[in-house]
Amino acid sequence: MTGKTDAPKPHGLGRNASNYGDRDFALYLRRSFAKSMGYSQAMLDKPVVGIADTGSDYNNCHRTAPELIEAVKRGVLAAGGLPLAFPTISICEPSLSPCSMHYRNLMALDTEAMLANQPMDAAVLVGGCDKTVPAQLMAAISSGTPSVMLVVGPMLAQSFAGERLSACTDCRRYWARYRAGEVSGERIKTLEGKLATTAGTCGVMGTASTMACIASTLGFMPLDAASAPAVHADRLRMAEEAGAQAVRLINKPVTPLSLMTQGNLDNAVRVLLSIGGSTNAVVHLAAIAGRAGLKLDLKRLDELSETTPVLVDLKPTGEGYMEDFHAAGGMQALLWEIRDLLDLDTLDLDGVTLRDRIGDGSHFVDRKIIRAREKPVSPVGGLVTLYGSLAPDGAILKRSAATESLFETEARCLVFDGLEDLANRVDDPELDVLATDILVLKNAGPRSPAGMPEAGYLPIPKKLARQGVKDMVRISDCRMSGTAFGTIVLHVAPEASVGGPLALAETGDRIRLSVKDRRIELLVAEDEMARRRALWSPAPAPARGWDRLVHEQVTQAPQGADLAFMLPPGR
Template identity: 40%
Template sequence: MTSRKKTPETLRSARWFAPDDLRSSGHRSRIMQMGYSPDEWLDRPIIAIINTWSDINPCHSHFKQRVDDVKRGILQAGGFPIELPAISLSESAVKPTTMLYRNMLAMEAEELIRSHPIDGAVLMGGCDKTTPGLLMGASSAGVPAIYVPAGPMLRGNWKGNVLGSGSDAWKFWDERRAGNISKTEWIGIEGGIARSHGTCMTMGTASTMTAIAEAIGMTLPGASSIPAADANHIRMCSEAGRRIVGMVWEDLTPQQIQTRASFENAIAVAMAMGCSTNAIIHVIAMARRAGHDIGLADFDAASRRVPVIANIRPSGDKYLMEDFFYAGGLPALMNRISDKLHLDTLTVTGRTLGENIAGAEVYNDDVIRTTENALYQEGALAVLKGNIAPDGCVIKPSACEKRFFRHTGPALVFDDYPSMKEAVERDDLDVTADHILILRNAGPQGGPGMPEWGMLPIPKKLVKQGVRDMLRMSDARMSGTSYGACILHVSPEAYIGGPFALVRTGDMISVDIDRRSIHLEVSDQELARRQAEWTPPPPRFERGYGWMFSKHIRQANDGCDFDFLQTDFGAPTGEPSIY
């Protein structure tokens, strides 16, 4: 039985519908215009379902039906559901990158909630940027909210091989470039690698971020890893609908759930799962929206103490998210690292994290390892710093060859994506496996939007020689499904004149992951001379959203949020008096 702190008179929606005045009469009249009797909505919590479905988002294609399951749960619990569409952010279709629009979704979600007669919100997302975008918006809006993850798609299949989205695409594409796979075979791979609705079923950014949402406490227990095509997903949606109504009566808001300790839990869980490098940017932004100064140091510290125990590609070598769910899912994984978690943090259930995961079992010890039999005792992510990246850069040691943990090699520099893409296909490119490929002007402002270009292709010349990994460095991001020795998120980015802009082809760069260092072997005097000669590139935008983005986007180490959306500009839940 819900312990009520709210009464019908104190519901937020009552400010729209309860007063006996002309303005509220208009609100009531327009609801009745749509065929709803006052008995259906008056004195009941009004629940927004913020749905990121669209016809071009395969990750969310089932949301057109799942929204009805959420509505069913809300109605069963005595609430009144209203569906509010939001920008879909299809990772596979949007150019130059959905990262350009993550903050737009966050603003849209916040304002949808703030401007409507909403008492609580169900957030329907899953594709990479929708999880952080929706949660950032809900955090700033401050009403009770619960997250419904889209769920991973089913395993891929081609010629009897189990395919993992993204990871196997990169692998087999190199084989096609090397002449080992025909065009006809490639079409078979395209059709087999993604064969149901849902997000990438590797441990990419989508599964990383939904796991983080669960670890923070914003989803129902176990919700983050349910396959999209599994009937458990339908039941989870209706249960989330029922639960949000209880959360409204309890006045259980994101501010009570999203403590610093809950974000520390999320970081620990991300490390144990062999998370996407994108987790760093998103969690920093989400935490700071909630008022907590999470930064790169928190991730690096967690990487030192939390082993990778989820044997899921690309950090793992065999399994996918479907296997992870049937092995016990996230509650089982969290139970295995419970000594590294704050178990007293509150969740959307109204219970603590510790209560939610108590008794969770692992059903396959190869999919979810013990800490003693971890895939990697440390190293899911590492934060490197040095004269080329004074504010930090990121590498995923668990997904690259160990010979690159300590490496010195000459830089081969590209200033833009098209020239790099063209050059790596040339058979006469002057490159060796010891080179460090550099792509710059691809960061938050330079990309624009920091596209997933950081997994630079291995030059075709080297692919034909059998090379499948080499050091690559960029101020861009890479897909969470990617792998290899890729150094990403160089901060500050080259486009705004960071030291990364000063690297020249032939310069030697030294990387030492154990020492968390990266160094451009060029004297300070020479760097100062190059800095004096550097000229800013032309603006990416001259008008509209892109112009606003360029003026206000922060760097990767600060989460790439807009500066004016930080809590310094006003605490979460603050509503202007005009409302």
Template identity: 45%
Template structure:
């Protein structure tokens, strides 16, 4: 098969002359004689600190591509730093996916190596690759090494939430809290908990889109560069075999990812991202699949925020392959991978090296830990909760709603000593969905009222149309759909209503119900986003709800690699 890039470079006409001449700049003449040209889609940026080391990873990929007979070409794509971007990185996931898709399609490349790390970069790259459907392989940037403070390991994100609540409770001084700041980020790499970044690296591997065993290799580990080099060789094989995302991303692959998500105690954000990737790949996947496939999967990985350890321990203990081996009977072992071999091949050789970090199937942390999908009159299109990170005593609860119309409303009222709230109350935050904020920020794990923290309360039922960080924890119901800004029932809840949560029954309801609830005027929309121009306007006008992956309505499906118009 003629390489796609030859449509630019082959021939003696003016167009071919221009394409070759402008690309020479040190490339040998035979670079244009049919060698595969490989884009290295790189999300490195100094403003995305978790991805800032990906230039070094790209250099190893390039070496592998050259060695295998290809021509590597680095392609910068938008980088999304979770800790830096305002109002929220999720607002720009679809923009990054759209930009990456268009740049991959528009350029003379035959395959692409996808370099991502921080939360939204791997999902955006996978969405783009699924839409273009050229051979593609993911190289995750890897987690940072474990930092320590006063002799104790620090979990990125998770310990920020924990320590900041202790400051608000008066049990930790502000000075001691700030001392931890320089200890938390020990090295290059993304968060060292099983947050969204680590989760999505594992999801990429469970989907078959990485080399086996790459998810979870720490960013400073030389084995990451070794695997990056190998990925550069592998993409040349993939181009020769025409092994594309459309042949790797099957329904079985996505169901495998759901099993893995439950077994590792992964982030709820993976639900939205997997739905979006499946939508691009044309694979039927719904919220119900997460419940039906993942609900009874045991939690095997003892990592923060659902457990005690960190990603460096996870890799040392055997990594994702060891986890998949423990749940091999729940997987579609025949699901394809970028290597051309099924995901089940060789799993039996993946052994647990430390069963305090990765538990045996016979001794799980929890018997049934998959993300639960709730339905009810408060979330007719669904909501999600992560039981592994929740308080068991709150998974069945009836409490009085305390409603906040926006993040600003929440922050202004939360520490008011006169706030009418107790430990049995249910905190409800609205106006934070895809359209309402916009971008569905990670604010669902609301801080607790200061007066309750002072009394020793450390968890409450919290409900919102927002997301929460994968590093967060608590009894938090998220992604309530439809969101309040889209006319969902959340917009009609009032302080004083009774909220009934029953995770075992998969129910989330509000009393009053039925006609009385429907007859109410929705909350004022003054807190909802109303952009008049630019990306935010396009996003609000076209974003889908959380239960559909929060992609843009005109971007679902695959549009292929063909460029329909030529210049010159």
């Protein structure tokens, strides 16, 4: 017998042939249609780099996507590949109802299907605004397609009337002052056109920039690509390099899954804590890890938080903006400062260790923005995990953006049954509320019709805001923007919509928050809780479509609020 050799695996346009029962015909038809777009046979013979295009007229953050894609194409062509861009769902927080988080998993589903089933050997993922980066990384891991992340980058801050402004911490700060009667209607209208004046994601350490820092730490893009402003020429050069790197991945494939080690996950958590990053990143990182068969353990996060200092002085935790972080040395300078806390043997897409990526310490660093270890913004990490009778499966508090005097609080609570109830009552002059009360919002978690919105930043009731109240303890099963601030307990699990203890909380109950003890307790007798539970019933399921699928499949916040059927077996 003669030995059989394995046939070479198809590449480029030969991959993922349509199924007509005749593979040769499928490829003949594909080449014929491709030639109708003017490609030569020489181009069609090249390896293919797919480029996920998230540009949209609804997405202000991504309005540079067209020029970034052109730069990616230059890099691909120069390296010997054929670039083919394709559209996917684009997500932008202000443009979606009920909220963008409700569609993160839809984007991940869409992107995975396109990565896995179109003919491409590698991909460049163009993302940036909040949920797009986690959705794309989730998709890349599940599809197995070697992928380079390319974020659009942060916007620049705007100088206005003697101060610098940038979305969206300053948006929230001024809106709170407007509600308190400190800023006029005319002034707030003028500010509306001054808070976001260039392309790019929010200019503070919000969710978009947090996820960019995490993606670069994980090795999906260069370290400086996490912070280069959207409008800088550097961003276009990074796009060109992303195209070249994708071609390198064709010649030496590195799967996204191979980057997702426990050491790399711990590195990502350390970075999240040291930058004073967004609470949203906890949910997104849990979802990304879940796709790789890993678990983001909230107790482990809390353990790492106690030994990880906050070193980056940016809003909402500090005073600076992302452009300052980039100019101060960016991720290389930050990682150098915490190198003893990191697994330095983790690899990036080019097989370079984190040890080599952060260099020898000869880089420039601006200590006004990136602090030295001995002079941190905070000696401990920005996030803590809470457990207790109100959150048996955990909750999150961003202590680096909270009021320390509220960390140990026991008080009466005022409960809002959902977003409509909140909107209808929070500014009622007759509302029975004191500055010492705890505000509670329920029925806004991942399974609720609200879709886990960024509503955890409950507004201070107007009657209190106008008395000068700036912060109160606020508790919910939803999220808050990474640009927000305050003593806010989020992601309470199990959520109210699945019958978690939060569903049974009532106005007048007492709640105890202890950051020191990591506890959040609903102080209601067990027999009373049993009585309330007997009366509770879940809301009916949505009738059809995406809402119905989410209702049936979405996991809780500690598991990343992913769709259960998209997780690997055993997860």
